[in-house]
Amino acid sequence: xxxxxxxxxxxxxxxxxxxxxxxxxxxxxxxxxxxxxxxxxxxxxxxxxxxxxxxxxxxxxxxxxxxxxxxxxxxxxxxxxxxxxxxxxxxxxxxxxxxxxxxxxxxxxxxx
Amino acid sequence: xxxxxxxxxxxxxxxxxxxxxxxxxxxxxxxxxxxxxxxxxxxxxxxxxxxxxxxxxxxxxxxxxxxxxxxxxxxxxxxxxxxxxxxxxxxxxxxxxxxxxxxxxxxxxxxxx
Numbered sequence: 001x002x003x004x005x006x007x008x009x010x011x012x013x014x015x016x017x018x019x020x021x022x023x024x025x026x027x028x029x030x031x032x033x034x035x036x037x038x039x040x041x042x043x044x045x046x047x048x049x050x051x052x053x054x055x056x057x058x059x060x061x062x063x064x065x066x067x068x069x070x071x072x073x074x075x076x077x078x079x080x081x082x083x084x085x086x087x088x089x090x091x092x093x094x095x096x097x098x099x100x101x102x103x104x105x106x107x108x109x110x111x112x
Numbered sequence: 113x114x115x116x117x118x119x120x121x122x123x124x125x126x127x128x129x130x131x132x133x134x135x136x137x138x139x140x141x142x143x144x145x146x147x148x149x150x151x152x153x154x155x156x157x158x159x160x161x162x163x164x165x166x167x168x169x170x171x172x173x174x175x176x177x178x179x180x181x182x183x184x185x186x187x188x189x190x191x192x193x194x195x196x197x198x199x200x201x202x203x204x205x206x207x208x209x210x211x212x213x214x215x216x217x218x219x220x221x222x223x224x225x
Binding site: 031033040041042043045048056057058059090094097098099100101102103104105106 | 144146153154155156157158161201203205206207210211212213215216217218
């Protein structure tokens, strides 16, 4: 997890509230990703970024938005949290597309 | 659809034994493969990788074997230790727009002493 910091580590929120998860890297890697991990589904890509202000959708992007204003920071926002978004969220980085990812420690999000 | 999968969801071994964790892939266009280890409550940790121009690659106590003929990937852990207990999963580069890597669902390795 060196070089990647996720915050918060744990979050409990209510349905309908906005939530922002933060990822900070010190590796100066170009690519940053947000994944969610759920039992029976493995890791699924939500959104990714290939540069400052350059982002794109992954396979499970509905209900999520992202922003990247600096190379080192990548934010994931749930505009109106739902119970189906209860999950563990991981930020990851890579030097190149399709290269190995390095993951953060994760954020456990519970939407009640 | 094409995906990476693992043969066994769980594997139990004794301390000191060698462990073999398997993974089958279906995308013949994949040319890069990675093994990750995930301990409880932590993020996935990179273990070892291999490119399709190689059949075998060794690390510290770990070896990855790639058989492109049958689209099979394996991770061998020598002298397994209790600290090796974790979920292991493989990943492949998808070469598909919007999907950096395709991850398998994982094998839980339990090491008893």
